[in-house]
Structure formats: C-alpha cells, structure tokens
Amino acid sequence: MPTVSLTVNGKAVTADVDPRTLLVQFLREHLRLTGTHVGCDTSQCGACVVHLDGKAVKSCTTLVLSINGSSVTTIEGLADANGPLHPMQEAFRQNHGLQCGYCTPGMIMAAVDMVNRKGNDLDDHTIRKELDGNLCRCTGYHNIVKSIAAGARAMAGGAGQQAAE
C-alpha cells in the first residue's frame, strides 16, 4: 500500500493507505478524529469541511494520497489544545448556532474560511450566499448566520487567525 505523510492539527502523521482512501476516512478511521462528519455522498452537505493548507475543502471528495505533504486542520485542531475556544466556536455557542451538532464542525470550518476570504464584516446576504455548500436541517440557518457574523467580528480581535495557517 502507498504511504501518505501529512501534518494534521500541527502533528506529523505517516501511514500506509489503500489508494482509494478519502481524506475524511483517513481522519476518522486512521486518526480517530471523528469530529469531521459525513452527511452525504455527493459533496453537497459540507459536514466534512476541513482546512487544507489554510483553505476549506470537502474531505469527502479528497483522496488522501492526492494531498501528500499538505497541512490539514480539523475542528479538533481549530483552537489550541489547552487554550480558549476559537472565536467562531464561541460564537456558535453564544448564538445557539447549533442544535444536533452534526453539521456544526463543517459549518464552523467553512465559516472561518469565509472570514479568511471575505473579511470580518460580513452581512446577512453574504453569509447566506457563502453557505451554499453547507446544509443544516435543524436551525433554519437563522442562528448560524448570526453566529458567523458575530464570530467574524470576534476574529478581528486577533484570536483565531491561526486557523488559516
């Protein structure tokens, strides 16, 4: 089996994998990082969003061998291990941006990426448009939109930029 080497949440990992292994399977099954979820098989729902070299990707449609040598950040690595939550995580809690929690890791990772691309002052319309690749069945998106706007503002405070690295 071929070998893949990655940096995941700041730690170097190397493993032999079946060539058809997807990034999400590698994270969940090899590394037991089960915070990244799978909600569909057509790349629509966004529950599997992680950051690949600082940019959001859907890990369900990324072959792990195709990203050899890259750096991956998952929801588990968004905040420092013993530090405070990332401002976007905190914003989701404060604004009740989650119910069942299943879409949440993907939403938060997509939201941080949105801020990295679009800045800290995000209006309702922009957020809703940018969430095209993420589905939530619980919240009706109302409080997710609120969370992202608040998280974006909080990220301007300086914390949380590490997620883009």
Added chain:
Amino acid sequence: MSATGIGASVRRKEDQRFITGKGHYTDDISRPGQAHAYFVRSPHAHATVRGIDTAAASAKPGVLAILTGAQLAADKIGNLICGWMIHSKDGSPMNMAPHPALAAGKVNHAGDAVAVVIAETLAQARDASEAVKVDYQVLPAVVDPAKAQAKGAPQIHEGAPNNTIYQWEIGDSAAAEAVFKSAKHVATVDLINNRLVPNALEPRAALAEYDDGADSLTLWNTSQNPHVARLVISAFVGMAPEHKLRVIAPDVGGGFGSKIFIYPEEVVCLWAARKVGRPVKWTADRSEAFLTDCHGRDHVTHAELALDDNGRITGMRVKTIANLGAYMSTFSSAVPTYLYATLLSGQYEIPMIHCAVDAVYTNTVPVDAYRGAGRPEATFVVERLIEVAARQLGLDPAELRRRNFVKTFPYQTVVASLYDAGDYNASMKKAMDIHDVKGFGKRRRVSARSGKLRGLGYSTYIEACGVAPSAVVGSLGAGVGLWESAEVRVNPAGTVEVLTGCHAHGQGHETTFAQLVSERLGIPIEQVSVVHGDTDKVQFGMGTYGSRSGAVGMSAIAKALDKVEAKAKKIAAHLLEAAEADIVFQDGKFTVAGTDKSLAFGEVALGAYVAHKFPTGEIEPGLKEGAFYDPTNFTFPAGCHICEIEIDQDTGRTEIVAWTAVDDFGVVINPMIVEGQVHGGIAQGVGQALLEGAVYDADGQLVSGSFMDYAMPHAENFPSIKVDTTVTKCPSNPLGIKGCGEAGAIAAPAAVINAITDAVGHENVTMPATAQVVWAAVRKAKAVRAAA
C-alpha cells in the same frame, strides 16, 4: 427568575462537545474487531426474487458472511411491526403485511434489502456486494396513491386487496351531507401534500456486538427512542430477551421523526453480530438514506368547507388517500388518522366535521411520522380552505379567521380533541402588529412598480403535542402507553443526575432539564447532569417525538423532584431538630420557619447518605426518587405565522421577503432554544412549500434520490425570521408547558401557499411551488382575467 432557571436563555451545556468535534455519534464509535455490513438492495420497485447466488461474492477478499432473507427466516427472526392498530369503518382490522428485515421471495420498493455482506472492511463488503447475483422477475409497480386502489392496479401484498390498508373515518357522513346540502357557501380544495424525505444530517447507523460469555447483545444506533427499539426488537422480532439486549442511542444528529422507527438494518446487524461472532457496523450513505429512511406526508385530499352568509363555518368534509409505502412502519397507521383528523377543527368552532381516510400500499419507501406527523397535513387542509373561503366571500382572511376562532376554553371539538387553553386572537393580533400588515398594501404597490407580485399569507395553526394520555391512545389502538419516566439521583455531595426516558437529538435537554432542576433545588446548573439514551442506565421510557419531552418528560422530572424535596424536608427536620411542618425549602436552603437555622441543599444531601441523624427505620437512607408521569390530555400549542412573498412574474421565482411567527407554547423554559426550534420548523415547512419533493417515476424509481436532485433548503432560501410568543399556561401538566418542536413545520406550508395564491390570484398552486409551478399559475391567472 434565576440566571439558570425556568425562562432563562441559558447557553447549552451540550455545545462544548459539539463545537469542538468531541460528540459521540454512532458512526464515531468503533469496537475491537468490528466488521462492516453492506446491504444488497433491490434496484426494482416490485419484483419476485427467484434466487440469490452468493458463491462468487463469498470468495471475495475479506468476506466473513453473506446472509439472506431465507436464512433470517430459518433463524426465526420475526418481522418488523406497526404498533398502532387502526380499524376500518366496517370494524375490520388494518391489513398489516409481513415486513421481514431482509426480503424473502419478493421485493416491494427500490432499496428493499435482499442480502447483507459482512466483511473485514466496508470497501471489501461493498466490493463483494457487487458480485452477489440476484435473479429478479420484475413486476409492474404502483407508486401513485391515487391510483393504488384502481381496478387492475398491481397488487403488492396478498392480505391487502386493492392495496388498501384501512378505510377509516371520523364523524357522521350523513349529518355532514345534510349540512352541505343546505350550505349557503361552499369552498373546495384539491390538495396534494407532497412526499418529503426527512434527511436528518446524520445518516442512520447501527453497531451491534454480541457477548457470548453473557449471551447478551448491545446495539448502538441512531434512535429517538432506544427503549422502544429494545422492546420491539425483543418482544416482536425475538432477537433476545429485553434484559439481554442493551440499546444505546448516543449523540444523534437530528431525527425529525425518521429515527423513531425500528428499521431492518439494526435488526440485521444484531443478528449478524451473533452469527459472525464479531461486532458489526453499518452506516447509511445518503443515497441509501433516501431509499430506506421513512418518508413523510404524501396525502391526496379533497376537502370542502361550508359557511353561512355571516362567514360562520357550518361544516367540513375531507376525503384523504394516504400513501404508507411498501410496508407499514412503526407508527405509520396513526399519522393519517388520529394525528391528522383530530386536528381538522383548527383554531375554529366547527359544528360538523366528517373525514374519511384510505391508507394504501404502494411500491415506495414506507411513510411514517415526519416533523408534525399528520398535523401539518391537517393544518394545510384547514388553512387552505379558510383562505379560499375568504376570497370567495370577499372577506379579509384575518377577519374570517377571527369570526370563527374558538374563544372559550375548554373547547370540545367534534373530532375528539379537547382544547384546554389558548387565545388565538391574541396571537394573530400580535403577529399582525409585528408584521405591519397595515403597511402591506403600500409594499404591494411598491413591488408592482418593479413588475413584481407581492402576497401575504396567514396560517393560524393548531397542533396536539405532549403525546399522550396512555388510556386515551390505548383506546385508539396504540400498542404502548405514552407516559414518561424520570429518576432524580442526588449524590452525597449535592450534585444531581437526572435520568430521563426522553432522548435529545438537537433539542437541548441536557440544558433545559437541568434548568428545571436548578430552579427547583436552588443549585447551580453546573451541578446537574442529564443522562439519557442508554437502556442499561435509564429506566424504561418512551423517547422523544411529538413535542412530548417538555410537557411529559419534564413533568415526570418535576414529579420526582417533588418526592426528593419531600424526603429531604423530613431529613432536614431531623438534622435541624425541628418539626417537619416547620421546614421551608427555598433558594436551595432548608430553613426552620421563623428562625435563622438553615441547611444548604448539599448539606441535607450529605446527611441523607451519612444517615447518622435520622431514624432509618422510618426514613430510608439516600436521596433518589423516580416518577412516571402520564399526561391528562394532549397539549395544544397554537399560533399565527404570516409569510410575505414576492414573485418575479417572468421567471416564477418566489422570494420570501418577511416572516413573522407568534406562537403560544405555554410556559417557556429556555426562549433561546424555543426560538431555534421555531426557526428550524419553519425551514422544514418552507422546504415543503417551495423546494422539496420525493419524486418517483412510473416504474417506482426515486428520481430525487440525492442532495443533487432533492432540493434541501439552503441558507439563502430564507429571510431573517421574526419570532415572538404569547402565553396561555397549559392547565394539563404541572409546568404549564405546551411544546414547540413541530410548530414551524406545521404552520409554514399553508402560510407560504396562501401568500403565493394571494399574490397570483389563482388558487391552484401545488407544493413544492417551484418557479415552474408559480410561473404557470401566474399565466393561468392572467388568462382567466383576460377571459373574464
């Protein structure tokens, strides 16, 4: 109100694990040595299975076993059941056809499983499944419920002539006939309540493990009601006795009804785990979920409303065909009957109602409860009728509603429901004020100037929640009682664990239930934890659906807390050397009335366990109390939703521009969580009205079987929603709670369609009102106006 008590928007205790990726959903759990299951499913909607050849597949790498329906039957694994008996109007029982967990001899819907491959890895199981050769003889299929009973239609089950499950009715058809004969005005609607796919974001999953030393089985699964799953899998399927079967429903990623039911896959995983001697895991992929999760709605309805010259309703007649799919799912029979027709009085005084429901089999995925379950269908009928009648009579739709609202409580409807409390006009008035209905005419003119059509639609809905008084549902055919249980365990240092038979899959029980305890015992919310979802930890309970956890589940907790307080007072009396009657418990302190002698709750808890200072012959040591609470009535949340839309006439695109919801949920424990429930419900209702539809072709293939084909609501489909409440306390439970989980999904479809028909000036707008549907309606309305 304390910062963490009843009425406070406490931030959720469960969020920490979800926002950090530390939740434990079923697929996150792995057991040593686990194997993987992959199901071989029928590509045909209706076919005879002439044979299954597993030889080539069995030789594939990693395959441990390939199991079929014949082996399932040989091992005497029982069928899945529908747990609610409905009798037809002629007194005959419903025709419940056999539902084996793996089909044997015949498949009845595309996706029906015929075999399962168990292999070392999921990829190996999947690879091998492609080598399983199934010899199908394809039969003609029937998918349209309106055609299922037709002469010559393909017959699905032997014991169900004309594919008819039951022909049920409520009310007096002759008396209704008389009312309609003498009616001054009759409004008529023909409606299709479109079939929906629940699509909780977490796909269903099951992980089963057999312990041969203890001869016991454990099942982790995505269930809204693990005890009910255990009961059915034990008592009906016969997998193992209840005390040898542990069911754990850990974190569950949304349910909306679809995870209430007992499904074939969890039965097969349990059976396979014992047969193979390895833990067996199965997780649905989304395509599989579309083909196997129970769908919702799917009614074809003709309804009429009779009114007098003053706009007072004199009667209603409804005829519905309900599609239950290929098999009767766990609670399917109750949805189009007792959860539907009993709500047809809406918020109105209606002296005569007759409703007839035919439930039919089709070659489609089984249909069962989906958020609202019967009540959205009823509300859609009632609220469309009212709207059509108002336009026919030339009355303001709000005024017609106001004239017919139930105004005095309790109110006994003619369809069995006893409304206990409400103020329907208050909700509508508040919603109209917030929405600025007065300014609508001006907004409509502004839209018109840019060539757009603007419409405003009301939905003054009612629902029955808090399911349900056990004796009542028993008399209606339910196989179970619908009480709820709780145990409050006070630990020696004063922390508290609450064990509940309810199950949270997004509702936030770990917070709201703890708020009740914090308020009642006067202890910090951090000192309370809520335990649920494990049959080995929690006493028997009925799970979460039908907005029952607040009204029924929390009432059970309140009852247990009463007992804890009573016992703690006795113990406090001994510790304080005072008479029990003199002990006052307030703000977490036991005080001897009129003195400054007091003990904190934690001190009394410790005293209870140390047991040094009271006679243990009279008072048992320890502080732990349980309660079962059986509700005295359903609860009746109600409210008014107003939807305002704008239509682009050239494209038919409908945009929701404003939404106001004013709901009466009785006493609210956590406003933040309640608002979230309303938002989510509205999104699902809007999804039904504008976007979603499970579409089958004539051969029974699900055409909209993925997120690429089935239009799930996205963030940009919604405006910001205004949510408010009015409160009439529910007199039917100790906390005054009515429930809020389904309101949005119940209210929304009618509000949207009433707004569209208002804008277009044409009543025949089907759901989902896609751009194509609305564009056609706009053109039709123009043609009618031109001809007039």
